[in-house]
Amino acid sequence: MKFCATLTVFATNVLLMGEIEPGWTIVVEDVGPDLYRFFLGSFPAHAAADLVQETLIRLVQKHRDGEFDSSKGAIKNYAFGIAKFVRLEALKKKSNFDLVEDETQLDVPSVDNTNHADLVAHLRWAISQLKPIEQELILQMIDEESSFETIAEKFNMPVGTVKSHIHRAKEKLRQIMEVKT
Amino acid sequence: MKNNDGRDNELDQLLKPLKSASPNDLQMQKWKSAVQMNNRKSGKVYATSRTKWAFQLVAAMFVGIVIGAVAFKSNNSSILQSHIVAQISLDDATFERSHDNLD
Numbered sequence: 001m002k003f004c005a006t007l008t009v010f011a012t013n014v015l016l017m018g019e020i021e022p023g024w025t026i027v028v029e030d031v032g033p034d035l036y037r038f039f040l041g042s043f044p045a046h047a048a049a050d051l052v053q054e055t056l057i058r059l060v061q062k063h064r065d066g067e068f069d070s071s072k073g074a075i076k077n078y079a080f081g082i083a084k085f086v087r088l089e090a091l092k093k094k095s096n097f098d099l100v101e102d103e104t105q106l107d108v109p110s111v112d113n114t115n116h117a118d119l120v121a122h123l124r125w126a127i128s129q130l131k132p133i134e135q136e137l138i139l140q141m142i143d144e145e146s147s148f149e150t151i152a153e154k155f156n157m158p159v160g161t162v163k164s165h166i167h168r169a170k171e172k173l174r175q176i177m178e179v180k181t
Numbered sequence: 182m183k184n185n186d187g188r189d190n191e192l193d194q195l196l197k198p199l200k201s202a203s204p205n206d207l208q209m210q211k212w213k214s215a216v217q218m219n220n221r222k223s224g225k226v227y228a229t230s231r232t233k234w235a236f237q238l239v240a241a242m243f244v245g246i247v248i249g250a251v252a253f254k255s256n257n258s259s260i261l262q263s264h265i266v267a268q269i270s271l272d273d274a275t276f277e278r279s280h281d282n283l284d
């Protein structure tokens with residue numbers, strides 16, 4: 001009797017281990033625009049859209065493989081974790097194809113303050129001038145829901161360190177944008 | 182200038198062009214269909230891994246039942262045996278010795 005009870009408990013636990021599949025259309029609507037803005041901080045619009053698609057596909061695959069654990073955080077945070085790697089991979093690929101040594105110096109975009117695409121390109125160029133850690137933190141700050149505390153948690157850093165990095169990055173950004181505008 | 186919700190107003194102002202950017206409907210549609218297509222494709226893999234997992238579960242249950250049955254059987258026989266031994270020794274000890282003592 002005791003044996004049967006143990007067996008039943010074991011079987012129930014195993015059956016409950018599988019995650020319930022989310023509605024992917026809703027996930028895309030919820031996470032897609034935020035991911036797009038995140039990638040837009042480093043890549044032109046068409047490349048950003050492709051990288052969002054790559055991130056979403058990886059998200060579905062990882063969910064299928066049971067790698068996503070909802071008890072450890074929301075699916076949006078998980079998607080941003082994947083996006084971080086996708087961005088680094090894309091930057092690495094991009095640098096492999098670059099033949100000029102200092103591409104950032106050649107890419108200074110002309111700015112028309114009335115044109116939104118110009119402003120985005122200029123801001124992207126300014127972000128590319130920052131240190132890698134500053135770039136990552138600034139890209140996190142594009143998301144309206146991010147705060148110093150949530151970023152500190154994500155990057156496993158003290159809140160004070162995050163604040164000082166972001167403050168320094170902000171000052172640099174301001175200087176770069178003032179000079180080049 | 183930092184505000185109460187853990188954000189920096191000046192930085193928000195600087196990042197405004199990026200914050201106001203949003204994907205168009207066509208891009209959203211493209212992502213949705215890419216995700217749906219991938220979901221269907223990986224469904225086959227999922228079914229295969231589920232079948233494999235179900236087989237493992239059945240095998241584990243079978244092994245569990247066999248071990249459980251063996252354990253129960255060996256326990257029962259030892260209890261029965263010790264009971265018989267106790268009965269015999271009880272008869273021997275109480276009856277004969279008590280009669281001996283009376284004589």
